Amino acid sequence: MSEYTSHNRNGQTIGIVKKQFFSFAAPPDRLKLESGADIGPVTIAYETCGSLNQDKTNVILVLHALSGDSHVAGYYDPKDAKPGWWDIMVGPGKGIDTDRYFVICSNIIGSCAGSTGPSSINPETGREYGTDFPFITVGDMVETQKALINHLGIKSLLSVIGGSVGGMQALEWCTRFPDMVKSVIPLATTTRHSALAIAFNEVARQAIMADPNWNKGHYYSGKKPDMGLAIARMIGHITYLSDESMRLKFGRKLQNRSALSFEFGAEFQVESYLQYQGNKFIERFDANSFLYITKAADYFDLAGQYGSGSLVKAFSKCKAKFLIVSYTSDWLYPTYQSKEMVKAMKKNNLDVSFCEIDSQWGHDAFLLPSDRLDNLIKGFLRGVPN
């Protein structure tokens, strides 16, 4: 287990974590994927916070979204500028209280932050997989997480929690391994992408593949498709915000100028912000990983896979207790999609709490500080018998 010691820096309680790695499916035991392809060996990068109790019953699996990683909370080093991506929620005394729970977060397969993905070396060629990487699904992500959980000797998960694509994984977990999951908290997510969500992902992928540097996915020894990836991120970023949040944040404010300058640059603040987001993203993310993970999200269809089209049937083997959270201004996975899953769960007499949080911050609201969400999660988790 990794260290997770509370430290005080500038009056803040922080945790020092370290990234760990678990490798499996070494030849000849390749991992069979849902597409029919197989792959091996597979490495999963993961981090843990808090202490595992003796009977290993206080485990919470936190699942990250499209561009996240295993660094969910705490700092690698006290000098780090920023803590993990959900440090507001995960830590001592926080919504997911690491004084009580042992939190595991692993980087998804297909990603680029330590787990095997298209930018990893293909042992068969000695070069990066690129688009020779097999297609992956949300089910495949969960299978690799299950291998990690087995490796850690854990038999049961007190809770599986994730937002957006992380929420899809949470829903997949309780459907695929119903006996292992005691509770699930899917946030700002859906049981399947709407045509609108697929459309945005497809245009973002087209932007990457139109970049001549993409080179059909084999760009690791040359220039990277940075322009394409930046545009893809800008498209994604718009869908994570909302009309209202963008109006409040930017409106029609100009960037460092008092009047229009009539040029094809960033005249409006919102343009400058998007370009900044795009340029920041290319420093930390791999374009092929973006392609593969968005495809996996588009493929995800719980009713299609587990219920022959019926969501009620898909949840019929679930045993977990649920807390479903949606946000009023999330137009990527609108509340009606959460209500659909709540309805299907209730038809299976499952124990479901549903909360639509009033927020102007769009899809990304689940990543922002919120006493409401902290209290909801804290209260819900205390009600899960371990």
Next chain:
Amino acid sequence: MSEYTSHNRNGQTIGIVKKQFFSFAAPPDRLKLESGADIGPVTIAYETCGSLNQDKTNVILVLHALSGDSHVAGYYDPKDAKPGWWDIMVGPGKGIDTDRYFVICSNIIGSCAGSTGPSSINPETGREYGTDFPFITVGDMVETQKALINHLGIKSLLSVIGGSVGGMQALEWCTRFPDMVKSVIPLATTTRHSALAIAFNEVARQAIMADPNWNKGHYYSGKKPDMGLAIARMIGHITYLSDESMRLKFGRKLQNRSALSFEFGAEFQVESYLQYQGNKFIERFDANSFLYITKAADYFDLAGQYGSGSLVKAFSKCKAKFLIVSYTSDWLYPTYQSKEMVKAMKKNNLDVSFCEIDSQWGHDAFLLPSDRLDNLIKGFLRGVPN
């Protein structure tokens, strides 16, 4: 005047129209633009339907949106596959009845369907303007339309009608030339772009400018930035639809396959549809025109330009009667934006009718057949004294 004769083809009444051209601002009389730049000569392509009455009081100016042209109704030739872009609305006995009204539609400056734009020859260099074309505004579009109206000897417009960017021009007309406009019908439009609308336009522009064939706008003698323009159109197209219309039209239906094929192609119908829209668009539209016109739309700000930030003040000199139409599922220019203009008009005691049409078809609803809209417009126009 162009011919507009009713013909019958397959039982339909059609009109035969021809495109005409009006050139002005020949050197040394260059057209002064709002950016401070000037340009000349300027050609405006236009078409007319119906007959101008003797005292020239039955004129309706129809204004097209981003990618439209002067071909608003009827056929150039009975063999044409499709009539003009708003043939469902403009014609004998239709919502805008060409048996009663003389309809004029001109291609906007900056476009690429006969009017002067970045793909026109710059007389100073003998080559296409490209990005040497000056920046244009909605005000500049209206100034060139005013020059055309003067040229036709028309002193007053019975109505000015347009949707989307065409609606912006209609609003500009009644504010810039309040004594010439008797009525205005702005459909699915806004008095200024939200940060969200600017954001989508900016990402679309970035996609064009990231295409290496764009070559800083000077591509007319080589390969065109087709990939970039296709992606820009796909982004735009998503914003013209709605979550609901895409669900009804495509849902998660697969394209020509019964199961996922795990490839980076168009597996879902919605992906295939968007690619088709993108590829169709590059055949008829110029990438630089897309850049210039979206910029003009982003710049448009009626309150900023005419009211020192106050929309009430901006409309204070207007005399026209208004019919404002918005659509429930238009999330590009949502109803609240139409309500803002209605409120500001009412504070000026203007004669305003407002109708929010219940539609699932998103922003593009104004281009679709609708008895409701036909009747609204027909009734409204009959109430305008000529």
